[in-house]
Amino acid sequence: MAKHAVLSSGAKMWRCLPCVKSELRLDLTLACGQSFRWRETAEGHWTGVMGGRVWTLTQTDDSLWYHVYKNQDNRGEECDRKRKAGVAFQVENKPEKRSRVAVKEEEKPVAVTIGQDTEEEEETLRDYFQLNVKLVDLYREWGAADPHFRRIADIFTGVRMLRQDPTECLFSFICTSNNHISRIQGMVERLCQTLGAPLCQLDQASYYNFPSLSALADNSVEACLRDLGFGYRARFLQQSAKQILDTHGLQWLEGLRSAPYLQARDALRTLPGVGTKVADCVCLMSLDKAAAVPIDTHVWQIAKRDYNYTSGTAQKSITDKLHRDIGDFFRKLWGPYAGWAQSVSVIDEYLSACFCHVSYGLSAITTECFHPL
Template sequence: MRLDLTLACGQSFRWRETAEGHWTGVMGGRVWTLTQTDDTLWFHVYANHQDGQKEGGDTKRRAGEKNVAESKRRKGAPWKEEEDSRAVTSEQNSDVEAEMLRDYFQLHVKLGDLYKEWGSADGHFKQIADIFTGVRMLRQDPTECLFSFICTSNNHISRIQGMVDRLCQSLGEPLCQLDQTSYYNFPTLSALADISVEARLRDLGFGYRARFLQQSAKQILDTHGLQWLEGLRRVPYPEARDALRTLPGVGTKVADCVCLMSLDKPEAVPVDTHVWQIAKRDYKYAANNGQKSLTDKLHKEIGDFFRKLWGPYAGWAHSVLFCADLKKFQSLKETTHPKPLKTRKEEDEKCKKSNLKREFDGDKTNLKTKSKCRKAQVSVQK
């Protein structure tokens, strides 16, 4: 598993890289910091305001895919980087928290085997797989997943993160404060359904999404009840998807995201214009080639195309390619597959025009870059 890809590819909007290789966020009503070594996922859980007086409230230990290390107890032990070699936790919570992480990252799924299957069936995936290894699907809380993805309509990841943060600050319960940053739990359905919520969220910049959030929460409580969303985990994928689509602001793509990322439907393939372009560009997908907009019919056809290609975990494979196409991760491709020297020389000429100066090292197979512009620094590796 790779935390940097899994937590930043648009599945969840609650995680930030707070130090190099360390990700802090909210999950299961707790604030966590996660980091990893080659075969181990390390975690630290912070005491919430309500239990901050409890002895040993902060916990730190590791959760592996095959086992969980034995723990030692240290009363009130602070988390220090140099303590990564041992597991520190409070006795009553350690097993519960390790199991929460196993469930959240679905560590029972043998991702390496799936990558091999997808690579055997799909040459394009095989090219991508060596760079974008370890992209896992999160198993999120259904309420948080649904209402976060209602915010994604006509939006991009960084702006969605800001909206979800404001939603939690406005309507969620406070958990703790770290380094001047306050963390909040995700709002309950009852908080989201309050009649005052729409106006409140419009004031916070949610626009038309404010009405969808309030009305969807109210419809769930009035028509189905508190346990309805979680109950959709136990029904077939088409039934769960169609049920979600009855909610205000929930179209086919959002419904598929919720099915895949919180309702145990690994065959769900969320299709938006981005995924449609991947299908046409990388798979020469030509069905309805004259279509100019995504219809429900086209959405299903593209989903069926990928389900036939990748099998029952098609949604997981889709997320690897989606991640690989995000602008924020393009540098990984450039580092792993550097451009040929001829191409780099052509780019060198362009850089000179932009007040950038490049210097060749001895054998002219590597390029070092020195920039006269503080705004731009280019590095090309062999």
């Protein structure tokens, strides 16, 4: 059985990109509630699914190292090609034709072979972490404009926003309502195991691609996901996928990348289970809207405590107007990448809420403490 790759076992099977930790901290970026499919499979090694393939990432002081596992039957690669072409990957067997037992038999993970260094893999990695954005320069600008940010910047360096697949990001965040990260991770994993195509097996862990819109929209999905513990979210997942396919088409979500921020956010809010915060998260983390600032009670608390924000203090809940006003306040303070800056402040807030000293590092913090960004 293939095993999770570890850099210390031999760097010859790995590839790397120049990337200092001030530009990217894997532990902070992958575990802070942006994506829910990365796991620390060895100390400092993170394994997850990206672009229809399974990756293990690690880093040294000046390099980002990556190892890609490829399927022998190339189903993962085919999915990646279709995704980039704007065509949903079709699962061979729809949910209503697959019993629980049948799923386990017909989706046995295939053997894997070592990935070869390709320009496509490097480009996928650069795109996912948005490495074209110079984070050190942004930190300097935010620190100059914001004394509070300047105080925490040296502790929480290298926090980047991911550029995720819009379908995965949207349907993952529909699962976040009244939830915490560890439970969301379990739900997303069960979603992929049940409706996604198998990619590979490493040690005792099986990896699956994220389900296509067609698989999510199937009429049997709601009942299936309720059986898996999704509760009321099961209906939102199935109905949102169906609405996208019936009303907009397969390429609609990726097309929102070229729409203005508010237009994209309002379009997402028409979907079942998508409120303003979820829409802002999807805009920020998959639709290229760097100015989107997801607002919840934690961010409101930050605004009042650390920035003397007084508007709406008599209110008990966040209205649309208060959401807009707080977002505009931070956009004026931090500029066009306000959503990136907010992610750093949110990490600081959540660690403080857990009563954990920052010197412990993120690996010492249980994900029960975190809410998604």
